[in-house]
Amino acid sequence: MRHNFFRASDYRVARRASLIAFLTLISFMALAVTLAQLTAPPQDSPVPLHAGAGTRGRLVSADGQILAGGPLQRRQYPQGTVAAQLVGFVGAAGGLEGLERVYDAQLQRGETLNLTLDTRVQAAVEQILADAVARTDAQYATAIVMETRTGDIKAMASTPGFDANAWRGASPDRWRNRAALDEYEPGSVVKALTVAALLNEGRTTPDTVYDTPMWRRYAGATINDIVGHPKRLKTRQILRYSSNVGMTRLVEDVPPAVLHRYFTAYGFGQPGPLALPSGDGLLLEAEDWGALSQATMSFGQGMTVTTLQLVAAFNVIANNGLYVSPQLILGKRPQARRVLSTATAASMREMLHSVIDEGIQSRAELPGYHVGGKTGTAQVVVDGRYSSQVFSSTFAGFVPADQPLFTVAVMVRGAKREYQGSQVAAPIFRDATATLLSLQGIPPRVERPRAQQRDKEE
Structure with a gap:
């Protein structure tokens, strides 16, 4: 006989216990949701940049400002437009542009990258740059500020820019880090680097005199000068008047391999010196140089550079003849190599200081301070021909002139007004x-009243 030991009262007790357990679970879940809502930021508010485990690593400037922070899905750029092309931005899977892309693996691991940038300078x-572009109706402009001894990049700027927090609303050309990517013919700014090479080789001196008419037939072409000058010029005056004819005199008996070796040592035609997408520039092999191409390259035509390459090359003169590789990560030791002798670099600094003080002092330096540098103005190739209306306007220089702390390179593309390098690029440097x-x-030095200047240079 089968006995049934389950009574109705037992059933009611079990059912009540199940109900209590279910209600307890629901209450616990509701409490958990409430706590999550209280601790999570609202959907329209920034994620705290000190968020905990799993947060993507931060990008921090040398002056302690956060350039990028927060998790991948809610990445924030507190500085907005400042250094946006360099910092870049992220997508759903990782970095898409700039440092966010280059250092994606480290940032995904939560590593913080401390940069050399100073947001105040940037x-x-x-x-x-934005003011200059607006004033001259230029297409765009770039500039880089580099610490002379260490190679630390204090600013790498391209204008116009965009807000990294709203990158989807900006056109892709504004994402472009033009200071590192864009290649252009630098023009007469290269004359200083050519003269430095020839001085270093003992092929000229600052006071060697050359016949320099305003135009000259050379290697089947007519070479012209723009700024009026005496019929005979010393090497230092060739720089002062930015004489193309003078440059043909300087290089006409120089084997192409000599100048090519120096241009390569300056970093021209070489892969970019930073772990960034960057242009290599164009520098033909020495065996492909003819007399005319060597002459034009000596004054910055027939070759291309980036602003990053230009600032590193000009820094050789500022840094006692040593090339130091530009740096973006704080504390990283730069690579260094000797290009010029200390004596050659010192001689060039003195000459380039004279170029400014005797030519475009008010445009390139502040009263009470001394700088050294050189301008350039190069026609841009449009549809296969040099344009008479589109120019790359450049300036490269250092400050202070006697013991440089910083080297700066500037390029303005397509200025419709005041397009000469002395008119638009030099004031940006100043x-x-x-x-x-x-x-x-x-502090400034106490100076005697300045002599009247011609303010004429390319």
Whole structure:
């Protein structure tokens, strides 16, 4: 006989216990959701940049400002437009542009990258470039500020830019880090580097005199000068008047391999010196140089560079003849190589200081301060021909002139007004160095009244 030991009262007790357990579970889940809502940020608010485990690594400037922070899905760029092309941005799977892309693996592991950038300098340079582009109706402009001894990049700016927090709304050409990517013929700024090479080789001296008419037939072409000058010029005056004819005199008996070796040592035609997408520039092999191509390359035509390459090359003169590789990661030791002798570099600094003080002093330097540098103005190739209306306007220089702390290179593309390098690029250099001198607390020197200047140079 089968006995049934389950009573109705037992059934009611079991059912009540199950119900209590279910209600307890629901209550616990509701409490968990409430706690999550209280601790999570609202959907329209920034994610705290100190968020915990699983957060993508941050990008931090040398002056302690956060350039990028927060997890991948909610990445934030507190500085907005400042250094946006360099910093870049992320997508759903990782970095898409700039440092966010280059260092994606480290950032995904939560590593913080401390950069050499100074946001105060970066923001100032970006504003100076934007003002110049607006004033001259230029297409775009770039500038790089580099610490002379260490190679640390303090600013790498391209204008116009975009807000990294709203990158989807900006056209892709504004994402472009033009300071590292864009290649252009630099023009007469290269004359300083050519003269430095020839001085170093003992093929000229600062006071060697050359016949320099305003035009000359050379290697089947007519070479012209723009700025009026005496019929005979010393080497230092060839730089002062930016004489193309003078440059043909300097290089006409020089084997192409000599100048090619120096241009290569300056970093021209070589892969970019930073772990960034960057242009290599164009530098023909020495065996492909003819007399005319060597002459034109000596004054910056027939070759291309980037602003990053230009600032590193000009820094050789500022840095006692040593090339140091530009750096973006704080504390990283730069690679260094000797290109010029210390004596050659010192001689070039003196000559380039004279180029400014005797030519475009008010446009390139502030009262009470001394700088050295060289301008350039190069026609841009449009539809296979050199345009008479589109120019690359350049300036490269250093400050202070006697013991440089910073080297700066500037390029403005397509200015419709005031397109000469002395008119648009040199004032950008002057205003950028004003920020540097202020931050360094360097007082001006007491100067005698300035002599009247011609303010004429390319």
